[in-house]
Amino acid sequence: MPMPTEERVSRLVAGLVAGRGFDLEGVEVSTAAGQTRVRVIVDSDDAADLDSIAELSSEVSARLDEADDEFGAYRYLLEVTTPGIDRPLTADRHWRRARGRKVAVRLRPGVKPPEPGLPTAFDARVGALDGDRIALVVGGKRAPHLVTVALGDIERAVVEVEFSPPGARELELAGGVATGRPPAGADAAELTAHTVAASDSTEGTME
Incomplete structure (x- = not known):
């Protein structure tokens, strides 16, 4: 059978x-x-x-x-x-739906980080998707700021589990959480x- x-x-x-x-x-x-x-x-x-x-x-x-x-x-x-929650982001729709969420990003070998001092593997908060580039909020709660990365330069990105809310400025730069999605930092309920x-x-x- x-x-x-x-x-x-x-x-x-x-x-x-x-x-x-x-x-x-x-x-x-x-x-x-x-x-x-x-x-x-x-x-x-x-x-x-x-x-x-x-x-x-x-x-x-x-x-x-x-x-x-x-x-x-x-x-x-x-x-x-x-x-x-911790599924990899592999398609444009995954990035759109993950807006406002914290992700662990790893760049492809040979790709330079989007700013000096940033390693090739880093945590960020997902911002807006614009064509083939994704805006990412780096710097955490203390020094949040935006960088952009080409999707083709990302080897792997995985949404991270969060149990505390992000900083207000982080979330503002990200453009908020995607419509219809639970608030960032509410992963216990999710x-x-x-x-x-x-x-x-x-x-x-x-x-």
Whole structure:
């Protein structure tokens, strides 16, 4: 009995996800202790509420259940959830949605930092995206100021977990937090919301 592949699940659910106004950020298929888990990760410009996630989960589950010609009778546990807080920023939409958030940035080898004295790996707060360049607030609460970096010069950028609010000037320079996103420094609440969404799973059979 074949195991459903991440690529095939992505093709099956992409239309449903887009129809609900979400972006499909990834699909993970894993098996542990005899249990197959299908995890569908979605996001949108507006913060996803649990009701929307639950409705999408029901539609995705029904679509996978119809896929008997490809997968046969295969029991699985479905999770439809939003990305974790510390996910890497790899697309323009990720940067837009992360505005106001603190990120750990690592530049590509050979790329010069945007200002003298700044290392090639540094913390910053995400500002506005302008074409292929991102504004970043560096200097922390004591000396916040803006620099800009070409997205192509960034090897890796990951949103960092924060439990205390940023400085007012930091947030002002960043242009505030992206619309529909929780305030910076409120990650305890966001972690709880994400866990609730992830636990809203559906057990089904692809048959």
